[in-house]
Amino acid sequence: MxxxxxxxxxxxxxxxxxxxxxxxxxxxxxxxxxxxxxxxxxxxxxxxxxxxxxxxxxxxxxxxxxxxxxxxxxxxxxxxxxxxxxxxxxxxxxxxxxxxxxxxxxxxxxxxxxxxxxxxxxxxxxxxxxxxxxxxxxxxxxxxxxxxxxxxxxxxxNDDDQGPGVAGFLVKAKSPKKAFVLSDDQEYSVGLADAFEKEFKAKGVTVQRDKFSKDASDYSSTVSKVKAANPDVIAFGGYYAQGGRLLKQLRDGGVTATFATGDGSLDAQLVSGAGAKAAEGAVIGCPCKIPFGAAEGPxxxxxxxxxxxxxxxxxxxxxxxxxxxxxxxxxxxxxxxxxxxxxxxxxxxxxxxxxxxxxFKANGEPESNEIFVYEVKSGAIALLGSAAEAKLS
The missing domain is CATH 3.40.50.2300 (Response regulator)
Structure with missing residues (x-):
């Protein structure tokens, strides 16, 4: 991030x-x-x-x-x-x-x-x-x-693993024909959006894209573009501060497509920023495993x-x-x-x-690159499992 x-x-x-x-x-x-x-x-x-x-x-x-x-x-x-x-x-x-x-x-x-x-x-x-x-x-x-x-x-x-993990999960779970990839202009956001777009296209999904300023608060232009495109899924590269506002405005604008994002938005403030109703069903990927519900072991x-x-x-x-x-x-x-x-x-x-x-590999990367998927359920973020095995509720 x-x-x-x-x-x-x-x-x-x-x-x-x-x-x-x-x-x-x-x-x-x-x-x-x-x-x-x-x-x-x-x-x-x-x-x-x-x-x-x-x-x-x-x-x-x-x-x-x-x-x-x-x-x-x-x-x-x-x-x-x-x-x-x-x-x-x-x-x-x-x-x-x-x-x-x-x-x-x-x-x-x-x-x-x-x-x-x-x-x-x-x-x-x-x-x-x-x-x-x-x-x-x-x-x-x-x-x-x-x-x-x-x-x-x-x-x-890295995002070359995270992007395909999240986008690949959406393709498997939703079989989309059209995707809209969004981001603000921060380095992390653009990089993750690039990875989303690349994987969607590799899977044969038609992609449209838009970018807005990190400091913007009114996303009406972006919402209009997304609504006109009528995508099956939306993938957002960015942090929860922007992601919560974006998701709220998308839902307020009548956009109902599945909303997915990455690790920068894996926080309860994504839900509070959007509102529990708007955030329901949002998908969040992360190269991290938060110990929700861990019952035993390390x-x-x-x-x-x-x-x-x-x-x-x-x-x-x-x-x-x-x-x-x-x-x-x-x-x-x-x-x-x-x-x-x-x-x-x-x-x-x-x-x-x-x-x-x-x-660590010779270039400083970790040897392990597993991606995990989370979903907003009843106003809370829940772990679904690894991207390779997870299923939407």
């Missing part, structure tokens, strides 16, 4: 400035040791939208990461981990100076995040230059794995521990935040405290995570 794309020129300028700033510390150990002795503590960052309009997607993985690190520190290890939070509000232009501070001033040894793809794209080269490994619990844009970065990782499948244990630690039920990407932190924790447990050594460890890390088996 990821909010809006940064302007290219701004990213380049910021990247050059940070590169110059980091030149003097590129060889730094970032070990936060005191007095030149053995390392007893390191700092690990968490970056994402913690107070912005899409923060409900990022707070659960932040809380999952905090829980994993607290469990580790409670064992009284030789090297403790301090989690340092960076609230980017999901904005690339805010993420850039925060990453500079994290590396040059705070001297983090690793980063959990960034949570969204736009900010991940903006700061990836800076983290690479600073030799700081990152593990994102939620950034899904496919292009992130194509930058040649060696310090970048994620624990979720998911049940995680659910109980998360509720005890936070007072909340685990939501989207809570398990992925825990697993992203655990990958870094395992590196530290093995005696690695610098960014370079942690990164080397991540190349071979392999463990059974809460969300899925955690192992």
């Amino acid at each position: 990821r909010p809006k794309i940064a302007r290219f020129g701004g990213v380049v300028a910021a990247g050059l400035a940070v590169t110059l700033t980091l030149a003097g510390c590129a060889g730094s150990s970032n070990d936060n040791s005191s007095g030149g002795g053995d390392v007893t503590e390191i700092k690990v960052g968490f970056m994402g939208d913690l107070t912005g309009e899409n923060s409900a997607i990022v707070i659960p993985p932040r809380d999952g990461a905090k829980m994993a690190i607290k469990e580790y520190n409670d064992k009284n290890p030789k090297v403790k981990i301090t989690l340092v939070e960076y609230d980017s509000q999901g904005k690339p232009d805010q993420a850039t100076p925060l990453v500079q501070k994290a590396i040059s001033s705070d001297k983090i040894s690793a980063l959990i995040g960034p949570a969204f793809s736009g900010e991940s794209k903006a700061v990836g080269a800076i983290l690479e230059q600073g030799k700081i490994p990152s593990v994102s619990p939620s950034a899904t844009n496919p292009g992130l794995a194509k930058n040649g970065w060696t310090y970048w990782h994620r624990v979720v499948a 998911l049940k244990t995680f659910k109980d521990n998360f509720k005890a630690a936070t007072g909340n039920e685990p939501a989207i990407y809570a398990t992925e935040g825990y697993d992203a932190a655990t990958a870094i924790i395992k590196a530290v447990e093995a005696g690695n405290t610098t960014g370079e050594k942690i990164n080397e460890f991540l190349k071979t890390v392999s463990f059974e995570g809460i969300s899925k088996p955690i192992k």
Whole structure:
């Protein structure tokens, strides 16, 4: 996932400035040791939208990461981990100076995040230059794995998997002849919409498409286009803040086609934003498995521990935040405290995570890429199962 794309020129300028700033510390150990002795503590960052309009997607993985690190520190290890939070509000232009501070001033040894793809794209080269490994619990844009970065990782499948998973599920469940693909202009939104469109066309479905501004509130022009097209299904690439408003206006405008979207809208605020009646039957895909109704096993244990630690039920990407932190924790447990050594460890890390088996490909992608499907039922979001096996109610 990821909010809006940064302007290219701004990213380049910021990247050059940070590169110059980091030149003097590129060889730094970032070990936060005191007095030149053995390392007893390191700092690990968490970056994402913690107070912005899409923060409900990022707070659960932040809380999952905090829980994993607290469990580790409670064992009284030789090297403790301090989690340092960076609230980017999901904005690339805010993420850039925060990453500079994290590396040059705070001297983090690793980063959990960034949570969204736009900010991940903006700061990836800076983290690479600073030799700081990152593990994102939620950034899904496919292009992130194509930058040649060696310090970048994620624990979720990308939109080239999510798009076909959701669109393929709709084709199987609804046998549509016509689909309308919508998005706002954020990087995540456009990328997911592209993946929807590609899969629909591959399945022989006729596709029409429209895009609107992230900051728009009146979607009447889009609603008119969709109504005139009379599609069998609608697929929206975007976040719940926009998705809820869009769905409400579509239903108010008389559009009744099945509405589907991706992980950026997997939150109860999609339902509250649209209204329970308008949201009923909406389909949401995600490369995540939220432990709804877990009755036993590791998911049940995680659910109980998360509720005890936070007072909340685990939501989207809570398990992925825990697993992203655990990958870094395992590196530290093995005696690695610098960014370079942690990164080397991540190349071979392999463990059974809460969300899925955690192992990274050479380009930082996860080995596991399963997509899950959810549906709004009676005003609540319910897990239907994997995209390959799920059925609409």
